[in-house]
Amino acid sequence: MAAVTDLVERLRSGELRLYELEDIADPDDATAARRAYVEEETDADLEKVGSYTIDAADAEPNIENMIGAVQIPMGVTGPLPVDGEAADGEYHVPLATTEGALVASVNRGVTAIRDAGGSTARIMKSGITRAPVFSVEDVGEAKAVADWVRENEAELAAVAEDTDPHIAFEDVTPYVVGDSVFLRFRYDTGDAMGMNMVTIASEAAAEFVEEETPAELVALSGNLCSDKKPAAINAVEGRGYTVAADVFIPDELVEDTFHATSEDIAAVNTRKNLVGSAKAGSLGFNAHVANIVGAAFLALGQDEAQVVEGSNAITSLEAREDGLYASVTLASLEVGTVGGGTALPTQSEALSVLGLAGGGDPVGSNAEALAEIIATAALAGELSLLGALASRHLSSAHEQLGR
Structure with a gap:
């Protein structure tokens, strides 16, 4: 002392x-x-x-200048059945939040998914991006640089991959805006979320571009990546994992669980998540995907600022002849099971609840499973909130739980 x-x-x-x-x-x-x-x-x-x-x-x-730690209550929901290509089984999903009723709400959606026989989840696309920006003399020179990049992608890949044995170059796409050239590099980083890896790899590739072309590097990140900001390019092209989950719930189960009809819940989704979001100019056409992504990120050691991209999701519901079809598609979910906050003790323990602490075998399978599980949990959260709105039980549920 x-x-x-x-x-x-x-x-x-x-x-x-x-x-x-x-x-x-x-x-x-x-x-x-x-x-x-x-x-x-x-x-x-x-x-x-x-x-x-x-x-x-x-x-x-x-962390720098550490003075202690903030404690956030952690709950668990499940078992959540996931039929994925990497995640296949039932999972207890840790969620850390200070929002009362959230875990209870997600758990109701989980119950519906479980009683319906489980959810299917699939990763549609993957790859973390970094997009340096270069300056050139004029648009003629910009076009020449973009052409050179397309013609020499293999050489750029070799330079980038030489920085780390665990990184795999996927592709690079040039974008020209006047005398600015942006190069959006995309990489496979295995079980790591990989921002540090791709930054280092992109720096090496950018220096190679400078050596071989008239372009001058202005910034290693030109915001076309786009990291920790709402961005349409992530909604369209994806970043991290583009992952979808869906379920079909019979009408009787819908009404027993949510006290509303399939038609009423689908109507809420259309007018709220689709029409309302469009009118608002939102990049996320969903009810509260950020709630589940944020709670999972805090519990599981993910970069909490990337909830911005993780909530870039579209929820789709359709009342079919004998039940409710529901899906959620997350365009840019950036997660990993090694590196960053995943090594901290409580976060590592939470990942072990899912059986996903550390690297997977084969490499990348743990991160892929985590993406599929979070997407399915987000689907559960969407179903529950939309059901509460359709039955007009949202405020009463909060009152009953004292939140």
């Missing part, structure tokens, strides 16, 4: 800065000193922030 007290005094005097503590102290002492200093400076009580099981040394790749 004396060491921590000394560190706090040196912070207070200005001899040390917050980010310098790990240079002279072990991570736990550095974290404790930083927390004590912040308590003094702000007159805050950080007792609960300082109560955590994470090893500060293990957290170093994930």
Whole structure:
């Protein structure tokens, strides 16, 4: 404790800065000193922030200036039956959220899917992207650079793949806007979400473009990737995993579970998710996919900012002759089971609940399974909320659960 007290005094005097503590102290002492200093400076009580099981040394790749940890309640829904190409079985799905009634709502949708015999899930397309932007003299030069890129894709692939044995170059698409040339690279990164991998690979490829053409690199990310921002290109071309899940629920089961008819629930989807979203100019034509994606991301160590792309989804419902067909298609779900926050202890434990902690065999199969499971959980959430709206039970459900 004396060491921590000394560190706090040196912070207070200005001899040390917050980010310098790990240079002279072990991570736990550095974290404790930083927390004590912040308590003094702000007159805050950080007792609960300082109560955590994470090893500060293990957290170093994930955080700077650590003072503790935030705890978010984690629930579980399931068992969720998934008939996927990578996920095949029943899964208990961890969800971390502070929104009351969310897990209960998803669980109702899970019950409907389970009673209907399960959901089918398929990955339609995959590949994480990075899009550097270059400057050129004029549109003539821009066209020449774009042509060179198309003609030398194999050489660009070799340069990119040389940066990491676990990355596979998929393709590159040039886009020209006046004297700007954007190159949207797409890669397979196995079980990793892979943003760091593709950034490094794209930098090497961009330098090769500079060496071989008149183009000059302006920025390694030109926002045509597009990462952590609403973007139509992700809705159309996909990013990460484009994954869909669907289910058919007989009319009797629909009415028993949701207290509404298939026709009424489908009508809510059409007017709310399709017409309403179109009128709003939304990039997501769904009820609340972000809720399930966000809760899964927090529980399972994913990059929470990429909920933006993960909620870029379309929910489709159709009342058929003897039941309700429901599907959800997530255009750009970016997930992984290695790297990033997946190595943190609680997140790793949550992934182990799904049997997906670490790398898969074959490589990439765990990340693919995770995408299929999250898509199916999102489908469950959509069914439940649309059913609650159709039966006019949304507000009463929150009142009953005291939320």
